[in-house]
Amino acid sequence: MSAKVVTITSGKGGVGKTTTTANLAVALAQQEQRVVCIDGDIGLRNLDVILGLENRIVYDLVDVIEGRCRLKQAMIRDKRLPELYLIPAAQTRDKSAVSPSDMVRLCDELRNEVDWILVDSPAGIERGFKNALAPADIVLVVTNPEISAVRDADRIVGLIEAEEKGPAKLILNRVNSSLTKRGDMISAEDVLELLAIDLIGIIPEDENVVVASNRGQPVTLSEKAKAGQAFRNIARRLLGEEVPYMNLDEKGGLFDRLSRMIKSGGD
Amino acid sequence: MSNQNQSEIQIKGIREGLLVTVSDGKWEDIQNSLLLQIQEKEKFFKGAKLALEVGIREMHAAELGVLRDRLADRDIGLWAVLSSSPVTEQNAQVLGLATKVSTPKAERKIKTPDNTIPGENAVFINRTVRSGFKVLSHEHIVVMGDVNPGGEIIAGGSIIIWGKCRGLVHAGADGDETAVICALELAPMHLRIANYFATSPKGKGKPQPELAKVVNGQVVAETWKLKAR
Ligand SMILES: Nc1ncnc2c1ncn2[C@@H]1O[C@H](COP(=O)(O)OP(=O)(O)O)[C@@H](O)[C@H]1O
Numbered sequence: 001m002s003a004k005v006v007t008i009t010s011g012k013g014g015v016g017k018t019t020t021t022a023n024l025a026v027a028l029a030q031q032e033q034r035v036v037c038i039d040g041d042i043g044l045r046n047l048d049v050i051l052g053l054e055n056r057i058v059y060d061l062v063d064v065i066e067g068r069c070r071l072k073q074a075m076i077r078d079k080r081l082p083e084l085y086l087i088p089a090a091q092t093r094d095k096s097a098v099s100p101s102d103m104v105r106l107c108d109e110l111r112n113e114v115d116w117i118l119v120d121s122p123a124g125i126e127r128g129f130k131n132a133l134a135p136a137d138i139v140l141v142v143t144n145p146e147i148s149a150v151r152d153a154d155r156i157v158g159l160i161e162a163e164e165k166g167p168a169k170l171i172l173n174r175v176n177s178s179l180t181k182r183g184d185m186i187s188a189e190d191v192l193e194l195l196a197i198d199l200i201g202i203i204p205e206d207e208n209v210v211v212a213s214n215r216g217q218p219v220t221l222s223e224k225a226k227a228g229q230a231f232r233n234i235a236r237r238l239l240g241e242e243v244p245y246m247n248l249d250e251k252g253g254l255f256d257r258l259s260r261m262i263k264s265g266g267d
Numbered sequence: 268m269s270n271q272n273q274s275e276i277q278i279k280g281i282r283e284g285l286l287v288t289v290s291d292g293k294w295e296d297i298q299n300s301l302l303l304q305i306q307e308k309e310k311f312f313k314g315a316k317l318a319l320e321v322g323i324r325e326m327h328a329a330e331l332g333v334l335r336d337r338l339a340d341r342d343i344g345l346w347a348v349l350s351s352s353p354v355t356e357q358n359a360q361v362l363g364l365a366t367k368v369s370t371p372k373a374e375r376k377i378k379t380p381d382n383t384i385p386g387e388n389a390v391f392i393n394r395t396v397r398s399g400f401k402v403l404s405h406e407h408i409v410v411m412g413d414v415n416p417g418g419e420i421i422a423g424g425s426i427i428i429w430g431k432c433r434g435l436v437h438a439g440a441d442g443d444e445t446a447v448i449c450a451l452e453l454a455p456m457h458l459r460i461a462n463y464f465a466t467s468p469k470g471k472g473k474p475q476p477e478l479a480k481v482v483n484g485q486v487v488a489e490t491w492k493l494k495a496r
């Protein structure tokens with residue numbers, strides 16, 4: 001059994017890559033999967049904070065790559081779940097400390113130890129993005145229904161295609177179910193139509209996400225939050241289940257239209 | 268750019284690179300306006316091999332040398348000067364420049380049956396051109412896919428998009444005003460044919476295949492109807 005490497009990326013910063021990585025890791029681990037997540041954001045690490053593991057860091061990704069510790073020593077086990085591990089990013093180094101082939105080698109070493117390797121990509125299209133993309137078997141592109149985020153996602157999808165790592169799958173995050181929209185917002189339908197890649201999940205805008213992240217308790221650990229439910233659904237889709245999209249609002253609203261659109265798309 | 272400049276200089280793609288044909292007039296002015304055009308389309312010219320056609324004009328070796336250096340500064344290689352003036356030819360040869368481009372006469376010897384239409388060359392892109400990506404060619408460009416906002420298509424000839432056009436499209440980029448742009452849905456961020464910009468953005472309504480072309484110095488878009496021609 002060999003693990004699948006899932007890279008979570010976006011182009012634009014602040015759209016929810018790290019939130020997605022942490023919550024998918026929790027959701028997969030809740031399904032009895034062995035999961036390790038790697039923080040690829042060298043110099044700006046924060047996956048450890050969102051997972052509430054920052055106080056337990058001894059070694060980091062760069063220590064492993066530069067041979068200062070064994071791989072196992074840098075894997076922090078999350079005690080809340082049976083098998084969830086984090087390899088944190090180095091705080092003090094720049095991105096050039098890691099190369100794409102380092103990432104491939106590291107992930108290959110992990111493949112026999114776990115079921116899923118989630119790589120949190122930094123923003124941008126530079127070295128850190130290339131590092132995160134290199135080992136990927138599956139690429140998830142996170143975006144918000146907002147013009148500049150979608151434009152960046154489009155670019156990233158093109159780069160992923162060019163690297164022959166596609167087709168990427170789309171996570172639409174921070175979708176507001178209310179029909180009131182700001183000027184720079186675009187409809188979920190338009191996002192899907194423009195990017196023209198398969199959707200794997202829609203995460204609603206949910207204030208619990210922020211509160212949970214600040215406490216180091218990913219929202220997926222709570223039973224009730226809608227965003228947590230959405231992340232659990234993505235995990236089940238990654239495991240090959242067919243899960244219907246949640247109906248988050250009244251009839252005829254956004255999610256209703258969206259699920260009809262997805263159905264007519266035939267998947 | 269004034270219309271006068273355009274008539275002084277014609278640029279077209281040939282097998283060996285670019286062929287620049289200049290008309291009469293003060294050499295200094297012509298050189299300046301050529302360099303200006305190059306500066307405006309820097310990316311387009313960069314790395315090009317350039318042949319210069321000067322007609323009967325007599326050119327000094329010094330003039331040709333200066334031009335060659337100016338072009339070299341812009342990463343453009345002047346490799347040939349075509350002229351019916353023996354003086355110019357000789358001066359070009361002194362500088363080691365070719366004085367003939369091998370027009371594809373050899374190819375013409377292969378007799379095409381009368382029922383084949385020779386056609387023109389085009390670049391075929393079988394994918395969506397996403398944000399941040401561009402396609403550049405001196406020929407026509409055919410895209411089977413969408414051109415998304417932030418994507419760019421720049422063609423010396425016409426542009427055909429079998430998909431939605433929402434990016435930047437520039438046809439006739441070498442100055443050809445007869446170039447056209449058509450797409451299944453024409454809603455570009457920027458549209459330009461030769462030196463003419465589309466002024467009014469597209470209205471709403473049901474998207475339909477449209478064709479944009481220059482009519483009386485203005486870009487107009489019309490429903491794409493196939494007429495016999
Ligand atoms: N679905 C959501 N609802 C509300 N807030 C969210 C949601 N997803 C992310 N956020 C918030 O957005 C901010 C940026 O998220 P983060 O995951 O750090 O983005 P990235 O890693 O892409 O830079 C954080 O404050 C996070 O809590």
Ligand SMILES: [Mg+2]
Nearest residue numbers: 017018041122
């Ligand atoms: Mg992040």
